[in-house]
Amino acid sequence: xxxxxxxxxxxxxxxxxxxxxxxxxxxxxxxxxxxxxxxxxxxxxxxxxxxxxxxxxxxxxxxxxxxxxxxxxxxxxxxxxxxxxxxxxxxxxxxxxxxxxxxxxxxxxxxxxxxxxxxxxxxxxxxxxxxxxxxxxxxxxxxxxxxxxxxxxxxxxxxxxxxxxxxxxxxxxxxxxxxxxxxxxxxxxxxxxxxxxxxxxxxxxxxxxxxxxxxxxxxxxxxxxxxxxxxxxxxxxxxxxxxxxxxxxxxxxxxxxxxxxxxxxxxxxxxxxxxxxxxxxxxxxxxxxxxxxxxxxxxxxxxxxxxxx
Amino acid sequence: xxxxxxxxxxxxxxxxxxxxxxxxxxxxxxxxxxxxxxxxxxxxxxxxxxxxxxxxxxxxxxxxxxxxxxxxxxxxxxxxxxxxxxxxxxxxxxxxxxxxxxxxxxxxxxxxxxxxxxxxxxxxxxxxxxxxxxxxxxxxxxxxxxxxxxxxxxxxxxxxxxxxxxxxxxxxxxxxxxxxxxxxxxxxxxxxxxxxxxxxxxxxxxxxxxxxxxxxxxxxxxxxxxxxxxxxxxxxxxxxxxxxxxxxxxxxxxxxxxxxxxxxxxxxxxxxxxxxxxxxxxxxxxxxxxxxxxxxxxxxxxxx
Numbered sequence: 001x002x003x004x005x006x007x008x009x010x011x012x013x014x015x016x017x018x019x020x021x022x023x024x025x026x027x028x029x030x031x032x033x034x035x036x037x038x039x040x041x042x043x044x045x046x047x048x049x050x051x052x053x054x055x056x057x058x059x060x061x062x063x064x065x066x067x068x069x070x071x072x073x074x075x076x077x078x079x080x081x082x083x084x085x086x087x088x089x090x091x092x093x094x095x096x097x098x099x100x101x102x103x104x105x106x107x108x109x110x111x112x113x114x115x116x117x118x119x120x121x122x123x124x125x126x127x128x129x130x131x132x133x134x135x136x137x138x139x140x141x142x143x144x145x146x147x148x149x150x151x152x153x154x155x156x157x158x159x160x161x162x163x164x165x166x167x168x169x170x171x172x173x174x175x176x177x178x179x180x181x182x183x184x185x186x187x188x189x190x191x192x193x194x195x196x197x198x199x200x201x202x203x204x205x206x207x208x209x210x211x212x213x214x215x216x217x218x219x220x221x222x223x224x225x226x227x228x229x230x231x232x233x234x235x236x237x238x239x240x241x242x243x244x245x246x247x248x249x250x251x252x253x254x255x256x257x258x259x260x261x262x263x264x265x266x267x268x269x270x271x272x273x274x275x276x277x278x279x280x281x282x283x284x285x286x287x288x289x290x291x292x293x294x295x296x297x298x299x300x301x302x303x304x305x306x307x308x309x
Numbered sequence: 310x311x312x313x314x315x316x317x318x319x320x321x322x323x324x325x326x327x328x329x330x331x332x333x334x335x336x337x338x339x340x341x342x343x344x345x346x347x348x349x350x351x352x353x354x355x356x357x358x359x360x361x362x363x364x365x366x367x368x369x370x371x372x373x374x375x376x377x378x379x380x381x382x383x384x385x386x387x388x389x390x391x392x393x394x395x396x397x398x399x400x401x402x403x404x405x406x407x408x409x410x411x412x413x414x415x416x417x418x419x420x421x422x423x424x425x426x427x428x429x430x431x432x433x434x435x436x437x438x439x440x441x442x443x444x445x446x447x448x449x450x451x452x453x454x455x456x457x458x459x460x461x462x463x464x465x466x467x468x469x470x471x472x473x474x475x476x477x478x479x480x481x482x483x484x485x486x487x488x489x490x491x492x493x494x495x496x497x498x499x500x501x502x503x504x505x506x507x508x509x510x511x512x513x514x515x516x517x518x519x520x521x522x523x524x525x526x527x528x529x530x531x532x533x534x535x536x537x538x539x540x541x542x543x544x545x546x547x548x549x550x551x552x553x554x555x556x557x558x559x560x561x562x563x564x565x566x567x568x569x570x571x572x573x574x575x576x577x578x579x580x581x582x583x584x585x586x587x588x589x590x591x592x593x594x595x596x597x598x599x600x601x602x603x604x605x606x607x608x609x610x611x612x613x
Contacts, residue, residue, distance in 0.1 A: 057449045058442055059611035077449045086446045092439030096325055105323070108316035109447045149443065 003067075004157050004188045005032035005055065010064035012050050012212075024050040026212035027064065032190055032205075037183040039203035039220075040192040041297055047212040048192040052088055052161050069157060082110060085155035087163060091146020095135035099126055099145050102134060107152055120148040125174070139166030147175070151182075158182060158189045164198055176202050196297055208297055232269045234260040234276070235285035242281050249275035261289055310457065313448060317461040326430050327469070330423055334473045342480035349404035349489040360399035368394025404489030406482055407497060410504040413474060417567045420473060420512040424466040428516030429532035431462050433523035442612050455607050459520055459600065466516035470509035478505070507567050514596050521599035525606045552576040555583075559595050562588035 007030040015021045025047045032038045042048045053059040055066055057074035066073040069080040093102040103117045121130045124144040134142065143166050150158055163179070164172045172195070180202050183189045193199050199206060200220060207217040216223050236242040239255045246253040251272055252263040262272050266288035276283055321327060352360075371389035383391075397405065435441040448454045478501065485491050523532035544558045553576065555561045565572065565583040573582045 053442075053612070056442075056446050058445060059613070060609075074449065081447065081449050084446070088442050088446070090439075092441075092443045094320075094323075094434075094438055094440055097323055101319075101323055105316050105320045106443070106447055108319055109312055109444075111312045 002034050002070075003031045004034045004069055005030065005190060006065075006067040007031070007051070007055070008065045010051065010054060010066060011062045012047070012054060012059065013062045024212055025054070025061075025064075028209065028212060029214050030207055030217070032188060032207075034188055035183065035186050036204035037179055037189045037191060037202050039199035039206035040190060040209070041194075041196060041199060041206060042192075042209035046209045048209060049089055049161055050212075051209070052086070052159055052192060055159065056084075056086055056088065058088065082153060083156040084159060085150030085153050085157070086159040086161075087143075087146040087150055088159075088161050090139075090162075090165065091142055091149065093134050093142065093145060093149070096133055098131050099134055099137065099141075099148075100130040102145065103149055103152060106149055110153060112152055116152060116154075120151050121145075123151060124148040124178075140168055140171045143167055144171070144175075147178070156187055158187060160189065161192045162194065163191060164193060164195055172198065231261055231263045231289040232266050232272055233285065233287055233289045234262055234272060234283050236260065236276060236281045236283050238281060241279065242276055242283075245275050245279040245281055246272060249278075251275065259285075310453065313454065313457040314461060317457045318465070321431060321461050321465045324427075324431060324434075327427055327465070330427060331469055331472070334420075334423060334469075335476050338473060338477035338480055342477065342484045345404045345481065346484035346488045348402075349484070350401060351488050352400055352403055352490060356401065357396070360396045363399040364394045364396040367398075400490075404481070404485045406485040406489065406491045407493050409478060409481060410497075410500045412481065413478070413501070413504045413508055414567050416474075416477065417508045417511055417563075420470045420508055421515040421563070423473075424470065424512035424515035425519035425536060426529075426533065427466055427469070428462050428519030428521075429523040429536075430529045432458060432520035433527060433529040433532055436527035437529065445612060451607050452604055455524065455604060459517055459603075462520045463513045463517045467509045467513035470512040471505065474505045474508060503569070504567070507569060511563055511567055511592070514592055517596050518599045521596075521603035524603035553579055553581055556581050556587070557591060559592065562591040566592060 007028055010025050010028040010030075011023070012025040013021045013023050024045075028047065028051060030051070040048055040051070050059065054061045055068060055073060057077045060074070068077065069083055071077060071080040093099075094105075097105070100117060100121065103120065104114060107114070107117050118127065118130075121127045124147050126141060126144055126148060129137070129141065134145065137145065143163065147160070147163060150160065158179075160179070164175050167175060176198060179189050179191060183202075183204070191199065191203065203220055205217070205219050206223050208215050208223065233256075234242065234246075234253075235258060239258070239260055242260050243253045243255055246260065246262050249271065253260050264272060269286055269288070273283060273286055368389050371393035372385065397407075435444060444454060445451065482491070519532055519536060522535050523529060526532050526535060540560050544560050547554050547558060548561075552574075555574070561583060566585050566588040569585045571582060571584040573580055
């Protein structure tokens, strides 16, 4: 599978007045294959937005190389930008222009017809408010307008920085469905997000960055299992008694909320069930501990556990 | 490039500031012409005849007196006709359409400020609203984008100024026809057209300079402040303490260019000449320097 985004040894250092420079990206490597939804995760200050800015030529890299849709960035960016739709942080649009006028101004740069503008507005559910000034829009509506702007070019690659930011639950579900469908159409949707459960639900592959470096990448399943001990989760009425029963049977276990996490391969879950039943503890739940992206994220990023943009 | 220009043009004419300033300028022109008409009294034939007689008398007296004409440019007859034998000097104050070129010269400072504000605002707004990031993800060639924007800003302000000048001229012509004088001299039309073009050109250059400074400072107020401090404070100090440097100052050259007159200035430390042709070169030099700075800054600076 060809890579639509390739980053090698990307380094970005910001000089600061009378202060030591900060390193936002520290030899970051990243490869995003063509097609599907790719989640780009990391705690605050991990370098996600800086990576996106570098990829789109908004900030210059201090070192390293980047390729987008096969073209070198920034030198060849102009040749492929027609195929890239993007939102960087909050969508920046003119607040005193209407939503439609904002899109028309962008559309003219590429000679896109006004009919396409209307279709994009319709697709994100803003057709009825298209004539209103953007400053009257809610954050969620601005976000949807930003997505509409990104879709105008009918792009092969979408780079979206926190696209669900500010959306209400219904909007989040809507955007999730939209991004999934865009990925299913064969486009590549590169999404940076701090809503890990969202990414888990829509991404095919993910990358996790911390302190400007890549700490894990692969399919969601691969990242979920990386660095973690396989196990089973158990729910019993008396958690403490259950933990003791498992440990007496030689199974390491710990209480996690209203669950017990037992460190045995899921295939040996019967052992745990028997150990509990011997003490008249009957589990109401016993299943493989698949964990979630949030746990994997916290484990992989270590001390950088503040989840954010 | 054509599409980029079309996009920038749509953005320019969608700006509320542009529409408001144009509307205010047209409204101001209308009010000004109305006041001029109200304050003007149409000269009667008898008043005209009396002014003509007094002008002839003044001319004759001037021709019979030796004021040391050899020290001035032009013949004695020309000097006397212009300074003592002009019937306009002896007419009661009234709106004379013949003076329209001078009136247009007078509004040049206002249209230049208008151009400066529009130029600075249209360019800086992209940074202030953060839309520069959005635009550059559609056109990543920054110099190409800035060229398109500057072209539209300069040309747009030139066109707006021409509309204002045409509107003001029309309003004054109607006012003069109703309550003033419409007596026109030879070459009046040429003078009006040339002055209008120069006034609009200076407004366009002011927009380019305002836009260029805004592209460096990324803020409208900062750009206007820098231009104000330079023209009003720095150039004022130079004029006061180094008067012989005046031929290199923007303000002096703009005045010389708009008036399209060669003038010699005598100061304590010497004298200098301002000619309109040279003034045009100096003004273009200022604009080129500002644009070069803007292009350099926009090319190399990160967009956050």
